[in-house]
Amino acid sequence: MNLWPVISLTLQLAAITTVILMTLALPLAWWLATTQSRVRPVIEAITALPLVLPPTVLGFYLLILMSPQSALGSFWVRMRGESLTFSFTGLVIASLFYSLPFAVQPLQTALMAVPQATVDAARTLGASARDAFFSISLPLARRGFLTAAVLTFAHTIGEFGVVLMVGGNIPGKTRVISIEIFTAVETLDYGTAHVLSAGLLIFSFGVLTLVYALNRKGGARLG
Amino acid sequence: MNLWPVISLTLQLAAITTVILMTLALPLAWWLATTQSRVRPVIEAITALPLVLPPTVLGFYLLILMSPQSALGSFWVRMRGESLTFSFTGLVIASLFYSLPFAVQPLQTALMAVPQATVDAARTLGASARDAFFSISLPLARRGFLTAAVLTFAHTIGEFGVVLMVGGNIPGKTRVISIEIFTAVETLDYGTAHVLSAGLLIFSFGVLTLVYALNRKGGARLG
Amino acid sequence: MARTLAFKARLARGPDFVLDAEAVIPLEGVTAIAGQSGSGKTTLLRALAGLDQQKGDAVRVDFAGQAWDDAERHTPPEERRVGFVFQDPSLFPHLSVEQNLRYGARRRQIASLDAIVDALDLKSLLPRATEGLSGGEARRVALARALASDPAVLFLDEPLSGMDWDRKGEVLPYLARAVSEAQVPALYVTHAADEIAMLADRVLTMDAGQVVGWAPPPIRMSARVEGIGPNGMLIALDGATEGKGRFSVPIRARVGEAIGLGVPADSLMVSATHPGNSSAAMVVPADILDGANDGSGIRVSVFGQEVHLPMLDIGLTGSRVWLSILRALPRPEPRDSQADANHD
Amino acid sequence: MARTLAFKARLARGPDFVLDAEAVIPLEGVTAIAGQSGSGKTTLLRALAGLDQQKGDAVRVDFAGQAWDDAERHTPPEERRVGFVFQDPSLFPHLSVEQNLRYGARRRQIASLDAIVDALDLKSLLPRATEGLSGGEARRVALARALASDPAVLFLDEPLSGMDWDRKGEVLPYLARAVSEAQVPALYVTHAADEIAMLADRVLTMDAGQVVGWAPPPIRMSARVEGIGPNGMLIALDGATEGKGRFSVPIRARVGEAIGLGVPADSLMVSATHPGNSSAAMVVPADILDGANDGSGIRVSVFGQEVHLPMLDIGLTGSRVWLSILRALPRPEPRDSQADANHD
Amino acid sequence: VRPAAAEDVTIAVASNFLSTAERLVEVFEAASGHDATIAHGSTGQIYAQIVSGAPFDVFLAADAQRPALLRQDGLAEMTRTYALGKLVLVSRIPVTEDSISEAFAGQNVALADPIVAPYGLASTSAMERLRLDTATFQPILVANVAQVATVFATGNADFAFIAEALLPRLAADHVLPLAGKHPPIRQDAALLVRAADNPAAMAFWTFLETEEARSIIGAAGYDLPE
Numbered sequence A, B: 001m002n003l004w005p006v007i008s009l010t011l012q013l014a015a016i017t018t019v020i021l022m023t024l025a026l027p028l029a030w031w032l033a034t035t036q037s038r039v040r041p042v043i044e045a046i047t048a049l050p051l052v053l054p055p056t057v058l059g060f061y062l063l064i065l066m067s068p069q070s071a072l073g074s075f076w077v078r079m080r081g082e083s084l085t086f087s088f089t090g091l092v093i094a095s096l097f098y099s100l101p102f103a104v105q106p107l108q109t110a111l112m113a114v115p116q117a118t119v120d121a122a123r124t125l126g127a128s129a130r131d132a133f134f135s136i137s138l139p140l141a142r143r144g145f146l147t148a149a150v151l152t153f154a155h156t157i158g159e160f161g162v163v164l165m166v167g168g169n170i171p172g173k174t175r176v177i178s179i180e181i182f183t184a185v186e187t188l189d190y191g192t193a194h195v196l197s198a199g200l201l202i203f204s205f206g207v208l209t210l211v212y213a214l215n216r217k218g219g220a221r222l223g
Numbered sequence C, D: 001m002a003r004t005l006a007f008k009a010r011l012a013r014g015p016d017f018v019l020d021a022e023a024v025i026p027l028e029g030v031t032a033i034a035g036q037s038g039s040g041k042t043t044l045l046r047a048l049a050g051l052d053q054q055k056g057d058a059v060r061v062d063f064a065g066q067a068w069d070d071a072e073r074h075t076p077p078e079e080r081r082v083g084f085v086f087q088d089p090s091l092f093p094h095l096s097v098e099q100n101l102r103y104g105a106r107r108r109q110i111a112s113l114d115a116i117v118d119a120l121d122l123k124s125l126l127p128r129a130t131e132g133l134s135g136g137e138a139r140r141v142a143l144a145r146a147l148a149s150d151p152a153v154l155f156l157d158e159p160l161s162g163m164d165w166d167r168k169g170e171v172l173p174y175l176a177r178a179v180s181e182a183q184v185p186a187l188y189v190t191h192a193a194d195e196i197a198m199l200a201d202r203v204l205t206m207d208a209g210q211v212v213g214w215a216p217p218p219i220r221m222s223a224r225v226e227g228i229g230p231n232g233m234l235i236a237l238d239g240a241t242e243g244k245g246r247f248s249v250p251i252r253a254r255v256g257e258a259i260g261l262g263v264p265a266d267s268l269m270v271s272a273t274h275p276g277n278s279s280a281a282m283v284v285p286a287d288i289l290d291g292a293n294d295g296s297g298i299r300v301s302v303f304g305q306e307v308h309l310p311m312l313d314i315g316l317t318g319s320r321v322w323l324s325i326l327r328a329l330p331r332p333e334p335r336d337s338q339a340d341a342n343h344d
Numbered sequence E: 001v002r003p004a005a006a007e008d009v010t011i012a013v014a015s016n017f018l019s020t021a022e023r024l025v026e027v028f029e030a031a032s033g034h035d036a037t038i039a040h041g042s043t044g045q046i047y048a049q050i051v052s053g054a055p056f057d058v059f060l061a062a063d064a065q066r067p068a069l070l071r072q073d074g075l076a077e078m079t080r081t082y083a084l085g086k087l088v089l090v091s092r093i094p095v096t097e098d099s100i101s102e103a104f105a106g107q108n109v110a111l112a113d114p115i116v117a118p119y120g121l122a123s124t125s126a127m128e129r130l131r132l133d134t135a136t137f138q139p140i141l142v143a144n145v146a147q148v149a150t151v152f153a154t155g156n157a158d159f160a161f162i163a164e165a166l167l168p169r170l171a172a173d174h175v176l177p178l179a180g181k182h183p184p185i186r187q188d189a190a191l192l193v194r195a196a197d198n199p200a201a202m203a204f205w206t207f208l209e210t211e212e213a214r215s216i217i218g219a220a221g222y223d224l225p226e
């Protein structure tokens, strides 16, 4: 069995999802951490909601949302000539939804712990609000950023219900490792399941240990 | 269709899992946040690992681990006279594993942001290390505690792969709302799926908004 | 045997700094700790309080006969009863001012905070969050919090920096009273000469992580409240003759009460001639007790009181000189209360 | 027209405190801001720096003709070029000391930090993390960071608290030079009389959120470096006759350089008679210019220099008096460099 | 009315048979007075659970392999084919066996994963018999026939191979029966060892063979074994 395409696809999906999601989560988490608005608790609640639906069910709704009959889906077909569902892009979109809570919430928690005084100091030293966010708040919240990225990455690797539903298990396009392991368990091929699971665990363990060990080196830390 | 047993079981599972997991995560997160030990990155990586396995697969291994043939499972049967798998207790144990990363990581992030100086002040004022943890560190990290609890609670409600595998979908004992919605989708009963999903979303939204709004009232905050 | 805090402290901070300090400090009154920024004052206090664990077999901290630290033992900070005011206030941000004060008080079973709240004028701040406090207000709360925890000894790391002089004038006498009446000795780190002049009984100097020794003690005279003056209370130096050695200081005190006067070295002039009518608060005659400098200053007798002046080389040959005191800082003295305590 | 900072500031903090301050401050030299703890000094500086947005239509901040704030406009803090030293150092904990210094410098295109690093003696601290810095070291870094950001004006909120006198003696002249040579005016909040005496050109007083007015200016005399003295440089008061009005101060300066002398009011005695041989640093004759007090002190002439003394009611009737100066704090003066600047 | 000897039986059902099983249980409970509980999931999952000691009495699987394995493992008393699944092709445009190849060109065709699901395997053999070249269209593989139907119902596939039993719940425009184009999809039941002394389980096992039960299964879109 040549697993390489499956592994590579899985890593691509996890990496792309993590990068995009962290990018999207950043401004949202910042807004949530600094706003005085009354709607904040409402938005906070909404960011946690994708979690409460079972993955398959979330996948079902995403299927409806992204189908070629939908506004989004038909727009995509017109633009790109292929349907959004069962494409890698569709998978990425689905993963973004599913992992949103893990990205936003720890980041927001960490950003809320950054003292205003430190940001104020940066402002008087010539940093715009944006500059101060990237040069001060974000580095100080980097432990929260790390937590968010790790949870998103790991979760995307392990995700399976949504992926199967929205991705349609197309080799080289949407077949990821979690589906492969699921298939092995379903077909009573426990030997393969053990091997794949062990491999996935060892690999992830290595990556995560490295990430945490590197983070530790980075000197003073907060949040 | 009488949904009450299903809803009540779901809420019980989510509540019990959240309470137990937060209790277990607390000392672990504290240790991780304060230790100078070299194995810290290793333990941090391990706490994230349950995420990388697809839920069904994790469920499969938990099934093996807790089956009456296993050491743990047979011990349980001798103690309690019933098997651990396919029981509510088994579900709780499975949920604990699956949600561990969400509980530990945000809590650790928030505890790491508590300034040592503040804890030192508490110590000189007569607080033991334990007392200072509960009276100073934990309240200061309460935003992280909240994030951890919300993610755990929401995730347990939406969890389904593990639950289905370990619990066996037995009405009144291990059938939770996520399975009910999954069933509705699987049997093409989309009307019921929409109603149940909407209900679950609205309920969760209400609870979460309330939680976040109350948290906001609590005065000064950090972490 | 007098109660002492005897220590041999060793603690490395970073690659370059090593605290390696040894001293025996009397547990009575206020011991100021002076030394340049970075000389290790904060490090020493933290080590003595048990907040940073020391390394090495020779390490030893004995507090009035209790072994706080030695080769085997490390008494945890909460059992040392050190009332620590940190250089940075370190208030608890999730608690109100009142809850901050009660934090230590509750854990040491102290019921009433009224005296402290009054003395530090904190009544109006009690319900406030710590967040909006001004710099000086936060320090006052930190000081009150330490005092309220029923400490056996006070470690004060620049507790009054950021307070204006009016405020210091209220807080310092209160601190002096707390130290003398409640018999709570204090280690007091400060860079302010005024605070040393007013409060300190002795001054320990540190440099580069080591205790260098005892600095000349501040100029101190004893006096007694005679009545109400134009600007607070009228006090007379002990032994002063009719019409001389009197002036008025802003202090709350009872008539007859003993007062210590700290005179900042910058505000005292020794001169050969009486300067005549002047802006000095008080001009008093003094006799030089030993004409030659002993290396740390000269000793003079003022109305029979022996006073040590840190002035060197003032080129005065005669034995009768005049002291022009431009400013004197009053502090309530323990003498009476100690006498009371001895009677019990 | 002289450059000024003219403001009408309004900002509520909590339910009880309202800043409602109005003043016109000359943008030249050092303006000290005095006032009790909690009087609103920090609140005022933050509002002027644009960190807390003010409310109301009447609000107005004009900095040398630029409208920083008015009913419509709110210039963001980064565009005001205020070098702010906060009451609490607020260093960036994830950056080294050097990176902290470079933070503002880089954003304002300043290449070299050498002069500042030298003056504040930070060389050995540059590679350090901010975490282990002592209280005084952290303040020095905060001050250097603000100075390095090429500010148009300095807002200093107790910048030297926590520094020992030796250190202050190094930092204050440097600050004075920065203010005078680089023509960067400063607003300077402090509770330390010494710092005001040495540095301030004028003193604005605040109380309960309002500007009360200008306090009597510190006692200041002008002098010039004559040569090397036993204890630094020998300086002579301008106009002093041969053999008089000279003493030695610990300052780094060139011979011929103009020096301002701040004299703390606590260290100056006015007397009718010459005190003879004394411990004073310098005893100089002075003539009272208007015998009657004008409510804020008396004006005297010292070697032709007009000096304002804040002493009231000293009961001296004659017109010739003696000033015994126990301590004078030297500060480099702008006169020469200003003259230079005018030639350009 | 519940007889004095009423007992409980727990029936594990492959998800694709769930609605039919619910109807069977309704009739069984009314007729016998016993209580029946249904648990459902995928066939592979239920098998793993039974091996791990799941409290199931009867297993209605979606294939013949897993019941046979259980018997081999000594976990099942007996097995029996209770239904034969029938495959249909649903589409939005009318197709015939001859026009399929043309109609499929470039389209999304949903089917169950042949490795995991018996209906998937049947779908691939039907495709072979119809000489469809998988390179000319886009096959979408999902976990089971129910998800195939969902993919079709949500408009994400133009064609879908589903179980005839699902037709009543699916608004399909066009249906092409494929009964003859694939080997029969044998759905076997297993009576598990732990049910040996459970009269309710035995009662249900017997009930499955009755005409009443067979007619319900037949009406749901399955063929019946001889």
Ligand SMILES: Nc1ncnc2c1ncn2[C@@H]1O[C@H](COP(=O)(O)OP(=O)(O)OP(=O)(O)O)[C@@H](O)[C@H]1O
Pocket: C013, C014, C015, C016, C017, C035, C036, C037, C038, C039, C040, C041, C042, C043, C044, C087, D128, D131, D132, D133, D134, D135, D136, D137, D162
């Ligand atoms: N982690 C560290 N790495 C390097 N040096 C350190 C570290 N921690 C502390 N130091 C150094 O130890 C010295 C002593 O610090 P300490 O805080 O005790 O000084 P201090 O006497 O209290 O000074 P200040 O009056 O400025 O508060 C300082 O020079 C400081 O820079």
Ligand SMILES: Nc1ncnc2c1ncn2[C@@H]1O[C@H](COP(=O)(O)OP(=O)(O)OP(=O)(O)O)[C@@H](O)[C@H]1O
Pocket: C128, C131, C132, C133, C134, C135, C136, C137, C162, D013, D014, D015, D016, D017, D035, D036, D037, D038, D039, D040, D041, D042, D043, D044, D087
């Ligand atoms: N959120 C708040 N709620 C109530 N009062 C507040 C709040 N924020 C600030 N204040 C009050 O505003 C007043 C002014 O504070 P500010 O920090 O400007 O004082 P300050 O003059 O700088 O004092 P200090 O010399 O002690 O630093 C203080 O009395 C403070 O308690």
Ligand SMILES: [Mg+2]
Pocket: C041, C042, C043, C087, C157, D134, D135, D136
């Ligand atoms: Mg210190």
Ligand SMILES: [Mg+2]
Pocket: C134, C135, C136, D041, D042, D043, D087, D157
């Ligand atoms: Mg202030």
